[in-house]
Amino acid sequence: MELQFLGTGAGQPSKKRNVSSIALKMLDEINEIWLFDVGEATQHQILRTNIRLRKVTKIFISHNHGDHIFGLPGLLATRSFQGDVGPITIYGPAGLEQFVRTALKISRTKISYPIKFVVLEDGGLIFNGNGFKVYAEKLAHRVPSFGYRVVEDDRPGELLMDKLAQYSVPNGPLLGKLKNGEKIVLDNGTILDGNDFLGSNKKGRIITIIYDTRATPAIAQLAQNADVLVHESTFAGNEADLAHSYYHSTAVEAAKIARDNNVKRLYLNHISARYLGAKAKKLENQAQKIFANTRLANDFDRIVIPMKGEKDE
Amino acid sequence: MELQFLGTGAGQPSKKRNVSSIALKMLDEINEIWLFDVGEATQHQILRTNIRLRKVTKIFISHNHGDHIFGLPGLLATRSFQGDVGPITIYGPAGLEQFVRTALKISRTKISYPIKFVVLEDGGLIFNGNGFKVYAEKLAHRVPSFGYRVVEDDRPGELLMDKLAQYSVPNGPLLGKLKNGEKIVLDNGTILDGNDFLGSNKKGRIITIIYDTRATPAIAQLAQNADVLVHESTFAGNEADLAHSYYHSTAVEAAKIARDNNVKRLYLNHISARYLGAKAKKLENQAQKIFANTRLANDFDRIVIPMKGEKDE
Numbered sequence: 363m364e365l366q367f368l369g370t371g372a373g374q375p376s377k378k379r380n381v382s383s384i385a386l387k388m389l390d391e392i393n394e395i396w397l398f399d400v401g402e403a404t405q406h407q408i409l410r411t412n413i414r415l416r417k418v419t420k421i422f423i424s425h426n427h428g429d430h431i432f433g434l435p436g437l438l439a440t441r442s443f444q445g446d447v448g449p450i451t452i453y454g455p456a457g458l459e460q461f462v463r464t465a466l467k468i469s470r471t472k473i474s475y476p477i478k479f480v481v482l483e484d485g486g487l488i489f490n491g492n493g494f495k496v497y498a499e500k501l502a503h504r505v506p507s508f509g510y511r512v513v514e515d516d517r518p519g520e521l522l523m524d525k526l527a528q529y530s531v532p533n534g535p536l537l538g539k540l541k542n543g544e545k546i547v548l549d550n551g552t553i554l555d556g557n558d559f560l561g562s563n564k565k566g567r568i569i570t571i572i573y574d575t576r577a578t579p580a581i582a583q584l585a586q587n588a589d590v591l592v593h594e595s596t597f598a599g600n601e602a603d604l605a606h607s608y609y610h611s612t613a614v615e616a617a618k619i620a621r622d623n624n625v626k627r628l629y630l631n632h633i634s635a636r637y638l639g640a641k642a643k644k645l646e647n648q649a650q651k652i653f654a655n656t657r658l659a660n661d662f663d664r665i666v667i668p669m670k671g672e673k674d675e
Numbered sequence: 676m677e678l679q680f681l682g683t684g685a686g687q688p689s690k691k692r693n694v695s696s697i698a699l700k701m702l703d704e705i706n707e708i709w710l711f712d713v714g715e716a717t718q719h720q721i722l723r724t725n726i727r728l729r730k731v732t733k734i735f736i737s738h739n740h741g742d743h744i745f746g747l748p749g750l751l752a753t754r755s756f757q758g759d760v761g762p763i764t765i766y767g768p769a770g771l772e773q774f775v776r777t778a779l780k781i782s783r784t785k786i787s788y789p790i791k792f793v794v795l796e797d798g799g800l801i802f803n804g805n806g807f808k809v810y811a812e813k814l815a816h817r818v819p820s821f822g823y824r825v826v827e828d829d830r831p832g833e834l835l836m837d838k839l840a841q842y843s844v845p846n847g848p849l850l851g852k853l854k855n856g857e858k859i860v861l862d863n864g865t866i867l868d869g870n871d872f873l874g875s876n877k878k879g880r881i882i883t884i885i886y887d888t889r890a891t892p893a894i895a896q897l898a899q900n901a902d903v904l905v906h907e908s909t910f911a912g913n914e915a916d917l918a919h920s921y922y923h924s925t926a927v928e929a930a931k932i933a934r935d936n937n938v939k940r941l942y943l944n945h946i947s948a949r950y951l952g953a954k955a956k957k958l959e960n961q962a963q964k965i966f967a968n969t970r971l972a973n974d975f976d977r978i979v980i981p982m983k984g985e986k987d988e
């Protein structure tokens with residue numbers, strides 16, 4: 363599982379940062395890639411990565427501001443030129459379908475695969491399948507804006523072969539039953555309970571992506587125990603009032619969310635063009651004072667999210 | 676006057692060529708820049724030039740395929756962030772206004788300046804002012820597609836001071852009258868006619884831009900005497916049948932237009948990603964055999980279009 367930033371800027375593209383998009387690559391897990399927001403020229407950014415559009419099966423849109431959605435029609439059209447592509451589902455606020463369908467209609471673009479739109483109203487569990495759950499919650503922006511939480515299902519623990527050695531269980535279906543936590547009876551009458559020989563569950567990984575919002579309680583709810591939290595950071599730590607009045611967040615607010623919600627790693631994203639070089643570094647430093655494991659996101663950064671060890675580790 | 680290519684590719688962006696856009700810079704003449712097509716990420720390309728969006732006052736769209744228009748909403752939005760911007764006029768086929776207004780409405784983008792749409796039906800003279808005329812003609816593509824011809828007004832000749840020397844005309848209003856081709860009477864009763872002392876008119880420059888089309892008579896009409904002809908070249912010279920069936924042109928067809936219509940310079944544009952490196956060079960070579968002054972257009976190429984000398988030169 364890997365996260366790759368495709369656009370880490372705010373509002374307008376700059377030479378250094380494109381407008382918003384993030385790819386969540388789950389190729390080893392489910393052979394799919396999910397995108398979070400598709401600002402203009404996301405398909406151009408993807409040309410500079412190893413991402414194949416054919417693998418993109420879901421797109422989650424935070425909100426309908428242009429810097430988060432204007433890349434959709436072009437990306438969907440280009441995806442259509444790749445042979446043998448499957449359907450795609452787009453989650454987001456009302457209006458997306460009208461925008462996309464109008465663009466495709468006026469440009470007479472024929473799309474070779476089905477596009478399904480899921481309109482988010484209040485959030486909650488919006489997807490459950492293939493070993494993953496996705497939750498959305500409404501945030502606090504000038505227009506309806508949603509944060510996303512991707513949760514990998516826990517995996518059952520592995521059979522503790524050492525502990526089992528003394529019972530000489532034959533290879534085959536009996537071992538499989540133990541692995542599933544079932545009871546078996548050996549030839550000598552011994553009854554074994556699979557649950558006694560299983561290691562603890564492996565907890566699934568959690569990725570939380572918070573785009574444009576001012577500070578609001580729903581963020582903590584989505585960020586709880588996240589392995590990676592990506593949080594907008596449109597303003598510096600000392601600009602809380604400005605951030606609030608523009609419906610955005612500061613680097614410090616992002617760091618406090620990470621600190622208070624058992625987050626492992628925080629990435630500051632949605633960086634204004636006002637913060638370049640040393641000034642952007644300052645955002646990072648401000649946040650690191652509150653939550654040490656903070657990094658400023660840059661376009662094309664790749665973050666490997668390792669599998670978790672045993673429970674209680 | 677300078678032409679700059681912003682996107683010279685066909686259909687989809689590639690690493691080497693963005694989708695369609697051309698800037699016609701007329702800063703010395705009228706302090707304006709006009710764009711011809713606005714494919715996705717045209718604003719990103721502009722970031723890498725000296726073009727200021729504030730100066731863009733007119734946009735001419737050839738046709739509504741996505742690779743020619745999907746950059747419009749983002750470019751118009753970003754232009755709005757620049758202080759003190761004037762109105763913009765967008766010329767093109769029906770449907771553009773619905774596409775742009777829907778994108779701006781769904782994204783709740785507030786544009787700080789008026790946008791006027793001029794829907795082209797049959798072509799003809801579509802703009803006349805500020806020393807320039809623009810003509811459009813309908814071409815032959817799968818969807819309504821227009822070619823454009825920009826014609827600079829001829830300028831009156833300059834006063835021939837040498838010829839005038841013997842008459843000792845005093846500096847001041849009398850010289851101005853001669854310059855306007857009027858008659859004046861000198862103190863000694865001599866009558867002079869301005870027309871006898873004016874050099875010949877300076878012919879205005881002509882730029883013709885032909886995007887997606889198969890060969891069709893309207894192209895010659897638009898290309899007549901052009902200083903610069905930009906012509907699509909989606910297929911190679913030996914692919915005339917393919918080009919015809921896909922409603923596109925070959926490099927050789929473009930060259931024949933240039934040769935037969937007294938064109939000065941030809942630029943091959945709208946180059947398919949199938950033609951890379953040596954293969955693209957081949958398109959150029961094929962065309963050069965028919966019209967020597969041919970160049971393959973590349974993204975960011977700048978072409979200075981010098982003022983013409985005297986008539987009959």
Ligand SMILES: [Zn+2]
Pocket residue numbers: 372373382427429430574632
């Ligand atoms: Zn934003």
Ligand SMILES: [Zn+2]
Pocket residue numbers: 685686695740742743887945
């Ligand atoms: Zn085209």
